[in-house]
Amino acid sequence: MQISQKEWKELKKKQTLLKQASDVLRVEPEDLPRVIKRFQDELKEFKQKLKS
Amino acid sequence: MLDKKTLRKKFQKEWEKYYKIDFLINKGFQRKICPKCGKGYWTLDPNREHCPDQPCQDYEFLGNPPTNKRYSYIESWHEIEKFFKKHGHRSIKQYPIVCRWRDDLFFTIASIIDFQRVEKGQVIFQMPANPLVVPQFCLRFPDIPNVGVTGKHYTAFCMVGQHSIYDGKQGYWKEKCIELDYKLLTEAFGIPKEEVVFIEDLWVGQGAFGSSMEYFVRGLELGNAVFTEFLDVNGNIKEMKEKVIDMGAGLNRFPWVCNGTPTSYDVVFGPVINKLKDMAGVDHDREFFLKYSKLAGGLNIDEVSNIKRARRKVAEQLGVTVDILNKKVRPMQALYAICDHTKALTMAISDGMLPSNTGGGYNLRVILRRALGFIDEYHWNIDLRDVCEMHAKHLKPMVPELEQNIDWIKKIIEIERKRFHETKLRTKNIVKRMVEQEEDFTEEKMIELYDSKGITPELIQDFKPDLEIPDNFYTKVTEKYEKPEKRVERQDMDLEGLPPTQLLYREDEKMLEFKAKVLKMIDGKWVVLDQTAFYPESGGQKADLGFIGSSPVSDVQKIGDIVLHRVMGELEEGKEVEGRINSYNRKILTQHHTGTHVINTACREILGPWIWQHSAKKTSKKARLDITHYDSLTDKEEEKIEEKANEIIRKGYPVIKKELPREEAEKKYGFRIYQGGVVPESTVRVISIDKIDHEACGGTHVDNTKEIESILITKTKRVQDGVVRIEFVAGDLAVKQLKKSEKLLKEACETLGVKDEGKLPEKVEEVFNEWKEKRKEVKSMRR
Numbered sequence A: 001m002q003i004s005q006k007e008w009k010e011l012k013k014k015q016t017l018l019k020q021a022s023d024v025l026r027v028e029p030e031d032l033p034r035v036i037k038r039f040q041d042e043l044k045e046f047k048q049k050l051k052s
Numbered sequence B: 001m002l003d004k005k006t007l008r009k010k011f012q013k014e015w016e017k018y019y020k021i022d023f024l025i026n027k028g029f030q031r032k033i034c035p036k037c038g039k040g041y042w043t044l045d046p047n048r049e050h051c052p053d054q055p056c057q058d059y060e061f062l063g064n065p066p067t068n069k070r071y072s073y074i075e076s077w078h079e080i081e082k083f084f085k086k087h088g089h090r091s092i093k094q095y096p097i098v099c100r101w102r103d104d105l106f107f108t109i110a111s112i113i114d115f116q117r118v119e120k121g122q123v124i125f126q127m128p129a130n131p132l133v134v135p136q137f138c139l140r141f142p143d144i145p146n147v148g149v150t151g152k153h154y155t156a157f158c159m160v161g162q163h164s165i166y167d168g169k170q171g172y173w174k175e176k177c178i179e180l181d182y183k184l185l186t187e188a189f190g191i192p193k194e195e196v197v198f199i200e201d202l203w204v205g206q207g208a209f210g211s212s213m214e215y216f217v218r219g220l221e222l223g224n225a226v227f228t229e230f231l232d233v234n235g236n237i238k239e240m241k242e243k244v245i246d247m248g249a250g251l252n253r254f255p256w257v258c259n260g261t262p263t264s265y266d267v268v269f270g271p272v273i274n275k276l277k278d279m280a281g282v283d284h285d286r287e288f289f290l291k292y293s294k295l296a297g298g299l300n301i302d303e304v305s306n307i308k309r310a311r312r313k314v315a316e317q318l319g320v321t322v323d324i325l326n327k328k329v330r331p332m333q334a335l336y337a338i339c340d341h342t343k344a345l346t347m348a349i350s351d352g353m354l355p356s357n358t359g360g361g362y363n364l365r366v367i368l369r370r371a372l373g374f375i376d377e378y379h380w381n382i383d384l385r386d387v388c389e390m391h392a393k394h395l396k397p398m399v400p401e402l403e404q405n406i407d408w409i410k411k412i413i414e415i416e417r418k419r420f421h422e423t424k425l426r427t428k429n430i431v432k433r434m435v436e437q438e439e440d441f442t443e444e445k446m447i448e449l450y451d452s453k454g455i456t457p458e459l460i461q462d463f464k465p466d467l468e469i470p471d472n473f474y475t476k477v478t479e480k481y482e483k484p485e486k487r488v489e490r491q492d493m494d495l496e497g498l499p500p501t502q503l504l505y506r507e508d509e510k511m512l513e514f515k516a517k518v519l520k521m522i523d524g525k526w527v528v529l530d531q532t533a534f535y536p537e538s539g540g541q542k543a544d545l546g547f548i549g550s551s552p553v554s555d556v557q558k559i560g561d562i563v564l565h566r567v568m569g570e571l572e573e574g575k576e577v578e579g580r581i582n583s584y585n586r587k588i589l590t591q592h593h594t595g596t597h598v599i600n601t602a603c604r605e606i607l608g609p610w611i612w613q614h615s616a617k618k619t620s621k622k623a624r625l626d627i628t629h630y631d632s633l634t635d636k637e638e639e640k641i642e643e644k645a646n647e648i649i650r651k652g653y654p655v656i657k658k659e660l661p662r663e664e665a666e667k668k669y670g671f672r673i674y675q676g677g678v679v680p681e682s683t684v685r686v687i688s689i690d691k692i693d694h695e696a697c698g699g700t701h702v703d704n705t706k707e708i709e710s711i712l713i714t715k716t717k718r719v720q721d722g723v724v725r726i727e728f729v730a731g732d733l734a735v736k737q738l739k740k741s742e743k744l745l746k747e748a749c750e751t752l753g754v755k756d757e758g759k760l761p762e763k764v765e766e767v768f769n770e771w772k773e774k775r776k777e778v779k780s781m782r783r
Helices: A005-025 A029-051 B004-013 B022-027 B073-086 B111-115 B174-188 B253-259 B264-268 B270-280 B286-299 B307-318 B322-350 B359-378 B384-394 B406-436 B443-453 B457-463 B473-479 B583-606 B635-650 B662-669 B671-676 B732-752 B757-782
Strands: B030-033 B040-043 B116-119 B122-125 B132-139 B156-166 B196-205 B208-217 B220-233 B236-250 B513-522 B526-529 B546-548 B551-559 B562-567 B576-581 B613-618 B623-628 B655-661 B683-689 B693-696 B711-720 B723-730
Touching (some): A005 B732, A029 B757, B004 B196, B022 B174, B073 B156, B073 B174, B111 B116, B111 B156, B111 B236, B156 B174, B174 B196, B174 B220, B196 B220, B236 B253, B264 B322, B307 B322, B322 B359, B359 B384, B359 B473, B384 B406, B406 B457, B443 B457, B583 B613, B583 B635, B583 B683, B583 B693, B583 B711, B613 B671, B662 B671, B662 B693, B723 B732, B732 B757
Antiparallel strands (some): B030 B040, B040 B196, B132 B156, B156 B236, B196 B208, B208 B220, B513 B526, B546 B551, B546 B576, B613 B623, B623 B723, B683 B693, B711 B723
16 A cells, blocks of 8 residues: 655645644544544533533 | 582692793792682792782772883773783773673673573683783673772673684694783883782682683782683583683772772772862871771771771771761762762763663662762762763773763763752652651661652651661662563473474565475464464463464464474364464564664663663554663654655665574664564574664564554553653554554544534533533532
C-alpha cells in the first residue's frame, strides 16, 4: 500500500490536526470522537439543568 | 585453580627460570631480596639495601628529579612514542575510553583491553600491529576518594601500552622488553642507570598468568611489564603458544619523576591546574605541599584503617595542627579532583557516554556532582564547561577529537549542572525535615538517599555540620556500577549430540520455502531441523512465523548453534519436511529492522553524535528504538527525525550486507558498528546503508532503503534517565496508521459539525471551554 509523497504529506497534516485537537482534551487520538461526544452530551445536560 | 600466593612462592624459588634476564646481568645488575617485604629486585647499586617500592622506600624524586630535562605531559608521550617507533613499534591511535567492544566493561580500564576480544567465552588477542605502542586513556572509579589527596590517584589516566605477541618467530619476549624499557628510561629520558630498579612480581587473571617486572626510579613505579605465558587448566600449568607482553606505564608518572613536583597533578594537568588556581584564588604553598606530599602517599584510604589518625600523624610530622593542615591542603586537593573529574567527563562524553542514574553513566554523574559539590563548598566562581575546554585544548596533540566535540560536551555538562542544582533545591526541605526529626544518617541511609533522590552527603552536611561522611562513600556508590550485569544464557533443553543447524536465512534472505530433515522433537512442541530459513528471535527482532509441513510455527529460538521451532503437533523424527515462512510477517519485520537503523542514523544527525542505540525491538505490529539522550524529545525534534528517516528512504540508498573478519570491520568502520552490542564471533556481519551507517547485525534487512516505503513515529517517551524510546511503524503499517488518523479526524469533525478540518482544534477548545464554564455554573447553582 504505497502512497505518493503528496498523499503522505496530506495525511500527516490531518494526523497533526487530530493530535492538536486530542491535546486540548488530553486524550489519545483514538479516543477523541468518543470523548467529544461525551462532552457534548454533558454540555447539553448542563444547559438543561441551568434552564430548569 | 592456582592461587597467587602459591605461584609467587614457585616463581621466587625458581627465579632463574622466570626472572633471569641476561640483558640485566650483562649490564651489571644484581639480584637482591628486600629484607622488609621479601620481594626479589634487580639493581646496579651494590649499596642498595631494600626494594624501591613504598613503604620500603619513600619518594625521593619530590623536589629532586633525576633528569636534566623537565618534560611536560605531552612531551613525555612524544618522547616515548619516538623511542618505540625508532625500535620497530607501530604507534596506534588510542581506542575509545567507552569500551564498546566488550560486554563485561563500561570503560577501557587498561591498554591491553584494546586488543582483547571475547570469542565463545575465551579471551583472544587482536592486535593491529606487532609490536605496538599505544597511549590509552582509561577510566577507573574505585579510587575516587584518593583523587586529589595522594598526589598520584586518578579516575582518568593515560596508560602507555607496549605490547607484543610472541610465538617464537613474531614479536619479542622478556629480554627485548626489559632492554627497551631500560633504554627508554636511561637513553630517551636520560635517567642515570643506577637509579633504575626492577622488582620481581607476577600477574594472575582470566585463567592466565605470568611473571612481571615493575620498574622504579627514586621510589616511583613507572611501569610494569607483564609476561603472560601460562594457562591454568584445572590447576595444571600449560604453556601458551602465543605469549603476550603487556607493559603498562602510567604516562602521568614520567613527567612527574622528571619534574619532581609535589604532586603528579601539578605537571599532568599543566596549564589547566594553573588557571584553576587563579580562578579560585587558592594560595598554593608549594614548599609546604612538597613536605606534605612526601607523607601523603600514606593517606591512601584503601590501605589505611583509620584515615583520621593517619591525617593527624601527617600533621604532627609537619609540625602543624590538623586544622591548619586541612586549610592549607584541602582547597588544592579539591581543585585537583575537579581537574581529574572534568578530564574524565570530557573524554567519556566525547566518546558518547552520558551521565545518568544507571550503568556506566552512573559513575560519570557521581564524579560530576562531586566536582560541583567542591565548587559549592568553597564558593568558587568556576564553570566546569571552561575546565573541559581547557582540557580539550591541553590534550589536543594527543586527542584532537576532544576539541572537535567540545560544544556538545559543554552542552551536556550544563544540562547536568542545572539538574544537580534543581535536585539540591528540591531536596533541601526533605533533608531539613530529616535533620529536624533527628534521622540517623547511617552509611546505608546515605547511600539510599543518594541513589533514590540524588541527595549527596555534602548536602546533608549543610544542615548537619557534624555529619561524618565515610571517606570511601563515593567508592561504595560507584562499585555496583563498575561492570555490566552478566547475561544468563538459556540452557534448559536437552540438545546433547545435535549438530549445528544450517542457517539458510543467512545464505539467502529471500528464501521463504525450504526442505529439511526433522532431527529431534523436544517436549512434543519444539522441533530441531538439519537446516532452516526461519529467522529465530534475536537482536531484538521477533521470530518468523509460518508452517513446517502442516504444523503452524508460532516461535523460533536459537540456543547456541541450534535452532528450535515451536510447532503445534508432532513431527516424525528422520522425516523430510517442507518449511514455509509467512512472507507478509517477514516483510514487516525486515522493514522494521532496517527502519531501526535508519531512525538511529536520523537521530544522530538531528540530535547529536552522542546518540547510541540503547536497545531495540522489532515486532510485526510496531518497532521501538531506545536511544541514549539526555532529555525527552520535543515535537519539533520528533518531526525532524521522522522527516530525515523518510528522506533516507526516498533517496533509495543500497543496503549492503557483508561478512568481514572482526578486526577488518572494526578498522574500517570503527566501534560504532557495535550499536546492538558486542559480537562474540571472529566474523562480523556488517549492514551498511550506503556510506551513512554501518552496524554489526545478524537480522533480516531490505536491499534498498526504498523497500521500507515509509516510517511513521507513533510515540516518543523518556523511559529512564538518559534513555529515550522512539516507537514507530513502517511500510503498510505506517500508511494504515495515517488512514486511521484520517478517519478519526473525520469522525471528530462530524460529531462537532465542523466542515473545515483545519478548524477542529479551535472548535474542540471552544466546546471544552463552554463545558468548563457551564459545569462551574451548575456546581455553584447546587451550592
